[in-house]
Amino acid sequence: MADDKRLTPRSESFSAWYNDVVQRAELADYSPVRGCMVIRPWGYAIWELMQQGLDGLFKETGHENAYFPLLIPMSFIEREKEHVEGFKPELAVVSHAGGKELDEPYVVRPTSETIIYSMYAKWVQSYRDLPLLLNQWCNVMRWELRTRLFLRTSEFLWQEGHTAHATREEAEEEARRMLGVYRRFQEDWIAMPPVSGLKSESEKFAGAVRSYSVEALMQDNRALQAGTSHFLGQNFSRQFGLTFQSEEGREEYAWNTSWGVSTRMVGGMVMTHGDDNGIVVPPRIAPAQVVVVPIWRTDAQRVLVLEEADRFRDQLVAAGVRVRIDARDHLNPGAKFYEWERKGAPFRAEIGPRDVAKGQVVLARRVPFSGSQRKRFLSREEALATLPALLDEFHEELLESARARREANSHRGISDLGELKEILDAGAGLVYTGWSGDPDVEEKVKQATRATIRVIPDDEFASSSRPSRCIGGGAAKMEVAWARAY
């Protein structure tokens, strides 16, 4: 793609801006396969850092990784009634293999509850085998008509946790725990602070008793469902004979949960932090936290500054910082600045001959330092000593700014459908109202406003005085957060 092509500004079209920056930051590209994308090295490295962070949290909470087959017998998917209804329209079907038509077709996994619980049924005999806490990193496929890079693709990468427990209480606790892990991860790694809560019946996972989700608010004020966690009850254990002998010697069905986040989070990162110059990658998921751009005119200067850049890099790496030197000969420094801004590297360190002489580096932050300061001149020692803290500080500022934006665009105290529609049309983000719990009201509001109930918010996000009036009239039983969503 030509480097000189201008990025669409967000104000012109947020959606065109998104497509532009995702491709121009070389996060991903369209592929010749309908609805499927290619994740390019910069995008994939961000995903790998997300995986590392999450994987650590999964292990801290007692989970292990495993791998289950890509293909699932059609009859398995069909066994749980709501599950098949939810997924059937999106299935990709393998009907032929090895040159023959298959007796029973397989589907490419859209999610793996059925195949996984069929294996759990084989492995679990006694309460001593529980809880069984596994996670799988893999690709899944859901045939989508309208696709967007990272946000909605027919194939995507994700993790799916699947657990089996001896009691309902333990499984419910697990579903809530993993929702908390997702929230913590998105705040602490992506600097993307979501609102968490319970899904309404109409929005829950096909086959779940209860679904929870984390919903992040994007810069265009649409909500992004950024992760879900489900309490499955005994719906799947009954279909797959996942029983165990209890401590009292009774045969009982296990209680399950499943939970997942995907490469969609990369899209969330883009739409949370990006600006008209490109994407902004928060430090903890940045493949290069500092990009060193050496600046020279003469060959002698080139040798000098590259030597210095190498030394600086080695010292930073020893301090635990991820560093890349951009020593390409055919690009001038300005072109490199522009490229790394587009790709969102948190910091750029410029080193020219004068800086070598003075023992300094010029440090530019992807988003200007507070006080709109674009560059800081630091001695090499200072730079080394402060960069880890500067990275943390940048993370905190990104998180705070995203949180402030989310709150500034959240509205409470709306009690009437007309008012709700008006405020949404005016560009509101999350709108909190009362709800009777009646699905007809939910549907009516959805039709009228194109907004859906994102969550019944967790206490932390609920209004201090809960609305007493349902948005559809009458008494409210609970508070809900509405938004137009991805």
Place this chain on the structure above:
Amino acid sequence: MADDKRLTPRSESFSAWYNDVVQRAELADYSPVRGCMVIRPWGYAIWELMQQGLDGLFKETGHENAYFPLLIPMSFIEREKEHVEGFKPELAVVSHAGGKELDEPYVVRPTSETIIYSMYAKWVQSYRDLPLLLNQWCNVMRWELRTRLFLRTSEFLWQEGHTAHATREEAEEEARRMLGVYRRFQEDWIAMPPVSGLKSESEKFAGAVRSYSVEALMQDNRALQAGTSHFLGQNFSRQFGLTFQSEEGREEYAWNTSWGVSTRMVGGMVMTHGDDNGIVVPPRIAPAQVVVVPIWRTDAQRVLVLEEADRFRDQLVAAGVRVRIDARDHLNPGAKFYEWERKGAPFRAEIGPRDVAKGQVVLARRVPFSGSQRKRFLSREEALATLPALLDEFHEELLESARARREANSHRGISDLGELKEILDAGAGLVYTGWSGDPDVEEKVKQATRATIRVIPDDEFASSSRPSRCIGGGAAKMEVAWARAY
């Protein structure tokens, strides 16, 4: 699976032993999907450590990771003539998706040359965009009739490196470099020393100009192709229009390589090091390098030894050792010893009340220390100070013993087909002979002996005096290594 079921000894049936230990060590299990396996946590954690080790080597040699679609348009696979001939019989085909029959069917990737080089054609314009050095970790599918856990499954996990270069020389060098990386990895991580070399024309990858492989010799003296690296010439770049403008301004086709290793290496590890008590996991790929088994009778002792075990674990972890404490209440120590032996943990540390009093640990190695010593009594300090070195020592001993076994079962100086058949029937491993290069001779030997040319060995493995006579009679043009293979 019942713990008291005896493992088939290797002498009775190596193949039954293999199936037993893979399942009883909980590496993998059969799935309800034909030919596909489930990789269980212990097996998957070994694979993750293999991935980490390899990924580091790939990055050291300048490669980056990316991700390409699972599905490949049928027409892409068909474009390279030899490629489609080689893979067509093994393809799984997606004909329906989203409730409709597809205009053009997709295949589930058996390997990704076609889709990847179609993208490279889009990204590469100039010699400045080269070399392009990408790797992908993913699942692939090749429909197999006869499957074995890890060794041959319809779906498997692997990495596939795909590179594009401006010159033939550079691409050939890359193919050789990655072969060397595989060899180094298998020696330094899996303690599995393969023989490396060039494949004969009949054994090369469908679509390659030249294929190289690493071949490891298993305990039953069959060879396992444990990794391949291919020089693809311009075969794919011509089919997918992967051209670049050279420094001189000419439009030229790029030169490609591809290379891969898979979960098959887990099977190689089992068959290289396992014994009649279970598998043996070499330290650098062992998810738990030391398993601490606390031993107690009374509740007071339980508290005491668990405290001590925790402290010891924390200290070992700080020293960079991977440790697991097996504190399960319902199993006696003997049952735990037996289980971890089956699962191949390199070291077991026993801590009982007497050991706490003496400030010691009892250290048992999965394969007795040299001198057949089964256990060592070490002070806690000694154990902490020496364990990292003991882990390295164990690795070296495993590697040396595998190398010695390979050499003891390699035969040279055989010049006649009858003799070759006889020595193979008597259980020989690799047999080095002369070969004219005539494919008819190769086929005739294969029919007569069920052995195939594993490689035309690299210099390091070639006989000091190269055979002058071809195994099929007449003059030899080269030396080859024959073996019956997996």
